[in-house]
Amino acid sequence: MALVELLADNVQTVLIVLLALLIAYYIFGGGASALPPSLQGWPLIGNMLQVKKDMAEYAMDLSKKLSSDIVSLKIGSSTMVFFNSYNMIKEAFAGDEFMARPDIFFKTALTKGNGVLVSDGQMWKNQRRFALTVLRDFGMGKMMMDENIREELVYVVDDIRRQNGKAYDVERIVNVAVANVMCQTALGRRYDYDDAAFIDLQNRFEENVTITGVSSPIHHFKFLQNLPIEPWAAKILRRNYAHVREFLMKVVEEHKKTFDGSDIKDVIDAYLSEIEKNKDKPDTTFTDDQLNWMIYDMFIAGSETTATSLRWALLYMIHYPDVQAKVQAELDEVIGRERAPCARDRTSLPYTDAVINEILRITSFLPLALPHSNMEKDVHFRGYTIPKGAYVFGNLLAVHRDPKLWKSPDKFDPDNFIDENGKLCNQQHMGAFSVGRRACLGEGLARMEMFLFFTRLLQVFSFKNPDGVPLPPFTRTSGLVVKPKVHYKVCAIERE
Numbered sequence: 001m002a003l004v005e006l007l008a009d010n011v012q013t014v015l016i017v018l019l020a021l022l023i024a025y026y027i028f029g030g031g032a033s034a035l036p037p038s039l040q041g042w043p044l045i046g047n048m049l050q051v052k053k054d055m056a057e058y059a060m061d062l063s064k065k066l067s068s069d070i071v072s073l074k075i076g077s078s079t080m081v082f083f084n085s086y087n088m089i090k091e092a093f094a095g096d097e098f099m100a101r102p103d104i105f106f107k108t109a110l111t112k113g114n115g116v117l118v119s120d121g122q123m124w125k126n127q128r129r130f131a132l133t134v135l136r137d138f139g140m141g142k143m144m145m146d147e148n149i150r151e152e153l154v155y156v157v158d159d160i161r162r163q164n165g166k167a168y169d170v171e172r173i174v175n176v177a178v179a180n181v182m183c184q185t186a187l188g189r190r191y192d193y194d195d196a197a198f199i200d201l202q203n204r205f206e207e208n209v210t211i212t213g214v215s216s217p218i219h220h221f222k223f224l225q226n227l228p229i230e231p232w233a234a235k236i237l238r239r240n241y242a243h244v245r246e247f248l249m250k251v252v253e254e255h256k257k258t259f260d261g262s263d264i265k266d267v268i269d270a271y272l273s274e275i276e277k278n279k280d281k282p283d284t285t286f287t288d289d290q291l292n293w294m295i296y297d298m299f300i301a302g303s304e305t306t307a308t309s310l311r312w313a314l315l316y317m318i319h320y321p322d323v324q325a326k327v328q329a330e331l332d333e334v335i336g337r338e339r340a341p342c343a344r345d346r347t348s349l350p351y352t353d354a355v356i357n358e359i360l361r362i363t364s365f366l367p368l369a370l371p372h373s374n375m376e377k378d379v380h381f382r383g384y385t386i387p388k389g390a391y392v393f394g395n396l397l398a399v400h401r402d403p404k405l406w407k408s409p410d411k412f413d414p415d416n417f418i419d420e421n422g423k424l425c426n427q428q429h430m431g432a433f434s435v436g437r438r439a440c441l442g443e444g445l446a447r448m449e450m451f452l453f454f455t456r457l458l459q460v461f462s463f464k465n466p467d468g469v470p471l472p473p474f475t476r477t478s479g480l481v482v483k484p485k486v487h488y489k490v491c492a493i494e495r496e
Helices: 002-009 011-028 056-063 088-090 105-111 121-137 143-161 169-186 196-210 221-224 232-258 269-276 288-319 320-333 343-348 350-363 397-399 441-459
Strands: 070-075 077-084 380-383 384-386 390-393 461-464 490-494
Touching: 056 070, 056 077, 056 397, 077 088, 088 390, 088 397, 088 461, 105 232, 121 269, 121 288, 143 169, 143 441, 169 196, 169 269, 169 288, 169 441, 196 232, 196 288, 232 269, 232 288, 269 288, 288 320, 288 350, 288 441, 288 461, 320 350, 320 441, 343 441, 350 441, 441 461
Parallel strands: 077 390
Antiparallel strands: 070 077, 380 384, 461 490
């Protein structure tokens, strides 16, 4: 009883002692020494206040500061591990140890582990197998997809022509045109460029991608997900997904009315066929809800990345008119003006291919891609212990700025991909869409779209900055997909 009374009379002292013990434990205890190198953080919030720039850039700089290709951070309850060299990323993601996704908000609160981007285990294997099969069947890497993209480019060129060289924000048309390629494959239809409902849908996709970056506190302070009043980011994500879900459900219901298992016309039909085949299996992963998430994920993987890379590409072309002119000269020499470029032309256009690769490298628009994780157990890697449930990243920005890999790592230089004989080189170190078995499923489609859009636009038009307007800067947004921060305009002058 005397001890209780003593404690009651010295509450402030007891709290100070407990706080001191907590800080000491955080600094000296808890097995932290087994983690990859890091900077000392604060109790409860960890290194959050030290990250004052883009997460990938911060991890790259920390790697240099600590002279270690592997570094770690603590933010809230999350341990984050960053692999900052190509060989380390390739080694880490070659096996199964980091195949899972961590418990990010998008996975736990929205998808509930559905879809293909953030699912795990048998669900992921089944959905990934379906996605790869259906993308192959509907033409990824084949002439069918090539023709679909070139047909969409007819509408793009006509829309740009109608501007008559006036200053023009290409973001709208690029977003909708690229999405239309996926619409043809997934939904069996395309949308007009002034379709208000479809433009709104694209804006919601883009907003969700922007606010799901790994630095968002909602991922790392779990109590934020259970507050009576939901945080702003969570509200936006839920609202946007509800809208997208309603849109997709209407399309799916229309498909169900005309579904014919002997005539599969698009991805939705193919998925409805899988639902029918597996309907009597109690453990089936093919459901109507899963279909919605599959289409959602395919739009993120197959259109958001390409539209972003094209916006970067045109920004770099107005900054580097000499590079633009060299691409156009190669196109004129190899293809001419009588026909549009096609996918098989790529191997005959080494300089153009190098320029595209360099745009993907210097922008690193998926700098960390989606996080990997080891959800089942601690993993010992390169002498360090990576705790169960950690966020594990392959830092593609660090790879793309590695002076050991590139002639000019910090500036835009297509010669990073051209050898002394004028041949394409160094492609093995390009990881624009991540590395390993969980790399972006839409990479093949995204690369084909990027090539065909870029070459056709430069074949028909020369792009320049509007007269009297300062060149837009290369400042970047943060988030899962990094975009130009400035909404810039260009003048598209038809070539004679």
